[in-house]
Amino acid sequence: MSESVAITAKGLTKHFGDLTAVDSVDLEIPEAAIYGFLGPNGSGKSTAIRMLCGLLTPSSGEVEVLGYQVPGQAEQVKREIGYMTQKFSLYEDLTVAENLKFLATVYGVPGKELSKTIDGALERYWLNEQRHQFAATLSGGQKQRLALAGATLHRPRLLILDEPTSAVDPQSRRDFWDILFGLAEDGTTVLVSSHYMDEAERCHRLAILNKGRLVAEGRPRDLISEIDAGVVEIETSSPRAARDCLEGIDGVQSVAQLGARLHALTDKNLAEPAKLIREALNEAEVEAEVTAVTANLEDVFVVATRPNRKDGEPGHAA
Numbered sequence: 001m002s003e004s005v006a007i008t009a010k011g012l013t014k015h016f017g018d019l020t021a022v023d024s025v026d027l028e029i030p031e032a033a034i035y036g037f038l039g040p041n042g043s044g045k046s047t048a049i050r051m052l053c054g055l056l057t058p059s060s061g062e063v064e065v066l067g068y069q070v071p072g073q074a075e076q077v078k079r080e081i082g083y084m085t086q087k088f089s090l091y092e093d094l095t096v097a098e099n100l101k102f103l104a105t106v107y108g109v110p111g112k113e114l115s116k117t118i119d120g121a122l123e124r125y126w127l128n129e130q131r132h133q134f135a136a137t138l139s140g141g142q143k144q145r146l147a148l149a150g151a152t153l154h155r156p157r158l159l160i161l162d163e164p165t166s167a168v169d170p171q172s173r174r175d176f177w178d179i180l181f182g183l184a185e186d187g188t189t190v191l192v193s194s195h196y197m198d199e200a201e202r203c204h205r206l207a208i209l210n211k212g213r214l215v216a217e218g219r220p221r222d223l224i225s226e227i228d229a230g231v232v233e234i235e236t237s238s239p240r241a242a243r244d245c246l247e248g249i250d251g252v253q254s255v256a257q258l259g260a261r262l263h264a265l266t267d268k269n270l271a272e273p274a275k276l277i278r279e280a281l282n283e284a285e286v287e288a289e290v291t292a293v294t295a296n297l298e299d300v301f302v303v304a305t306r307p308n309r310k311d312g313e314p315g316h317a318a
């Protein structure tokens, strides 16, 4: 990954009437990085991304993208970006190759480069065998690769992906990410919003937003190692009783269900968090296996987006 900066934002803010959708966000996004935006529904991810690439005018704040000032030079930026949303927006009654040809023409790819561009895209996105197939008949993963091929035909320096893999199976999601890593290696900066932790974990860097504010930022492994909490895993056949018993105990910040297990997030300064939890469960006669564990990204997310009990504001984990 190169160390140059692709995007700098200072005090980025967007109001919609009385609502502050994005609130004084400062960001520095490295060039050729896959940069993730994670946050609950309505936390401002899409609004922030759209402002960062010049598609939406900020209420206040400054953004520099690929050397251009936004919003002043937003038109120049638009030529450098590729945009793909979760909704499949290509023509279902055209073949794969016809869809790409249409898009290449819209992007102004010169006639003599057309077939080379399309052949290159079919190769890169593993769609050669489907080139004469109607888009409507493609699998979810193939449609998604076609959408990505379409969004990158003009070789954008910045690629925006809004929840790109919400409709595909895990294998297709892995394949898709392999392609993204290839694009980043070739120098493309990728902004991706997601609800999936496994997807967020693959990003080079992450911004976690909550109620429009940046509440954590960094490399996933650093966010995990610097988490402002202890994590205790609880395996029990009575998760509800365990939660009821633990919530509200001094030193326990929150209890969240992760798959079949519970994760209790405890104050970081507790000497023996597992002992505290074990004793509380024993006293309440809830049978459970209790172990102190290393945090994962979901724990980071819970800590970063939890309401701060004292003032009702989001907690700051960064």
Ligand SMILES: Nc1ncnc2c1ncn2[C@@H]1O[C@H](COP(=O)(O)OP(=O)(O)OP(=O)(O)O)[C@@H](O)[C@H]1O
Pocket (backbone or CB within 6 Å): 016, 019, 021, 039, 040, 041, 042, 043, 044, 045, 046, 047, 048
């Ligand atoms: N054009 C708009 N007019 C009014 N309010 C808007 C507009 N666009 C977004 N909002 C509001 O701004 C807030 C942030 O929305 P945004 O779509 O950026 O969140 P998000 O984190 O991307 O959400 P999701 O994960 O659900 O896509 C929400 O409360 C949303 O309703």
